[in-house]
Amino acid sequence: MVDARICVDWMNTVSCQCFPGRTVLRSDPSHCGRQSTNCSAMEFECTSGDCIPFHFTCDGMAECPDFSDELPTYCMFRKCLPGFFQCQNSRCVLQNASCDGQNDCGDFSDEANCTCSTSQFRCTSGHCISNSFRCDTDPDCPDASDEMGCPQPNCTLSRAVNASAQKLQNCRNTTACIHPARICI
Template identity: 50%
Template sequence: ERQGSVEGLAYGAIENSLYWTCNNIATIFKMSLSVNSSTPETVLKLAPLDKPRGIAVDVCDSRLYWTNWNNQHPSIQRSFTNGRLMESIITTDIRMPNAIALDDLTQKLFWADARLDKIERCELDGSDRVILTDAVPQHPFAMAVYGEYIYWTDWVVHSVVRANKFTGADVVHLRRDVGRPMGISAIYNSSFNCFNNPCRVLNGGCSQICKLDPAGSVKCSCNVGMVLDGDGKWCRTAQNDTKTCNDEEFGCESGGCIPYHLTCDGVFHCVDKSDEFADYCATRSCREGFFTCANGRCIHKNKTCDSVNSCGDYSDETECPCDEQNNFKCKSGPCIQSWLRCDNDPDCPDASDEMDCPQRDCKRELMSLMPEINKG
């Protein structure tokens, strides 16, 4: 079946399907490779003046991204793989978008403009745009991303070019004197799994918005009207008096501050109970200057190895040297004050402070108490 001018091609690995753009009929097609007699399906019929070119697939979110060099309204657009919920995510500072590529590892979109001679990186919703290079590209046509590099074909310099995907530097012309280089693909063995994206596991520990930085690490942010707390993960209501909680405090989502060591201790201290939210307590890491207890609580480091069970599970007293003159070391590790040994009240988590104690002469102890009893 004739498809017209096919200008962009992408492969969806999970569903084993090909997607492509047809420029002259402004259509995006799909064909399954799992069925021998498969025929092309129309995913999306665009407006008559639209000019779809490059295309990329996000297999984890089942989305398509493509460039549209419509002379009047050029844009970067996206939709779900069934064609629903189409939207334009970039419409400004754009003239003739050609190449587009999606980096699965960092969840970033890369695209090139053949009229403005630049390559940009942005979030998958089109936000946080960064120009990687506007000096090297002359007429970029197609693009691929692999490892630490982006690769593209260029019609003016007749080359296949490579640059660092973080900085746009380290430019290398891998192949020169190519008449009119068109598409380019990076082929490699991959163990990529959608859940390798840390934002897909408990939202990366973020209370609201989880994104990845250019290196693929979690970067939390907040919805409008909220501000990021000192831990870099939790969002709370912005206060009218611009008061912010310090590093020793936790900002309740409803506003106000509580001591940080009181979070995730099983007791609600915030009015809205946000200090005990399960998703926060399950994913947080204790701040600098705090010790992480085995039960997940955070206490000041100066509260460790002081013979006081500050964690509640003795984990703050387990790996501590004991002063044998004044302390007793439990078999399970913690130190307790020596006067607590053999007092018929277990203080060690394993009750070892009440083991191997000398046999008590209860009759003598009782007789010694008789004068006091008689006085009463």
């Protein structure tokens, strides 16, 4: 494969250089080849040659020093490796992370169409979350159904940043507290 850059310097001598990362100059100085990898089958090889866990790719945070794990040209078309679950947003999470009550994909697709266990709460949307997340004043279901029908906290104890501001009020259907100016009539 000819992916070397051929340069002619001012002395009229030819020097070849491969593109950085996965290619190395072969014995024929006008050709480059793939560098041998030390990454395992469950790892992603960064263009820089570093190895990172495969499930860290395309997660919105660059773990490769060269950001190659977040390149749109890679993330838009990649398929998950065996042992991984393909999220609707194209992320790959470990297979055993699906249907565990945690939103590992970031779009809840790993929790859709699951059979909830007795230690899980089924959201109105059909997702399963851990029972410990029910009525904890933090919506974990995409539709906030885990915070509906729960005992309401005393929102008057919560103060806004400005001490002279009005106290917060309970929302009608969830455990959330809201500033009175944000209530729709």
